[in-house]
Amino acid sequence: MTMVAELDGPARRHAEDAARFTALVESAGPGDWARPTPVAEWKALDVVEHLVRWSRGFLTGAGITLPDLDVAADPAAAWKQQVTDIQAILDAPAGRVLSNPHTGDKPVAEAIDQFYTADVWMHSWDLAKALGHEPDLGQERCASALEGMRAIEGLLRDSGQFGSAVPVPDDAPAQDRLMGFLGRDPAWRP
Numbered sequence: 001m002t003m004v005a006e007l008d009g010p011a012r013r014h015a016e017d018a019a020r021f022t023a024l025v026e027s028a029g030p031g032d033w034a035r036p037t038p039v040a041e042w043k044a045l046d047v048v049e050h051l052v053r054w055s056r057g058f059l060t061g062a063g064i065t066l067p068d069l070d071v072a073a074d075p076a077a078a079w080k081q082q083v084t085d086i087q088a089i090l091d092a093p094a095g096r097v098l099s100n101p102h103t104g105d106k107p108v109a110e111a112i113d114q115f116y117t118a119d120v121w122m123h124s125w126d127l128a129k130a131l132g133h134e135p136d137l138g139q140e141r142c143a144s145a146l147e148g149m150r151a152i153e154g155l156l157r158d159s160g161q162f163g164s165a166v167p168v169p170d171d172a173p174a175q176d177r178l179m180g181f182l183g184r185d186p187a188w189r190p
Contacts, residue, residue, distance in 0.1 A: 055116045166185050
């Protein structure tokens with residue numbers, strides 16, 4: 001029963017969010033990887049690099065060591081391997097616990113879902129914008145994420161991982177308000 005629940009939660013969410021991100025990666029041509037993103041210091045390649053690098057280091061807290069991937073050499077191949085590696089962990093979490101000084105101890109599937117899969121979901125907006133697509137993260141999910149993040153805004157801002165909020169009208173769509181909260185200009189164009 002637990003395995004079914006896990007496959008229906010974190011594993012399913014990862015499969016869905018990673019599939020959307022994979023479609024973006026596959027849509028990029030060789031010259032697209034140098035395109036700017038809404039994150040001023042990042043190019044499109046940096047978005048993929050970020051998701052691959054930090055997650056592999058994060059997973060060492062669960063005793064999981066994954067081989068390094070050369071994202072710059074072949075972003076699509078590296079990303080597809082990343083998806084395969086993470087999905088394999090989620091499909092068979094084996095009771096592993098991820099220990100991290102900032103997040104405490106969490107079941108590995110829960111930690112991946114809360115931190116990594118959420119990051120894939122949010123950064124799909126950055127990559128889509130860089131590639132000239134209009135992203136749709138889902139208004140309900142954006143509203144829920146924004147509500148949760150507002151409750152811990154001080155902690156998030158103090159972490160240094162979030163920039164200053166970009167002012168967005170209170171009646172703007174939830175996705176625009178979430179991106180503004182994260183420090184992105186919802187109207188950004190490459």
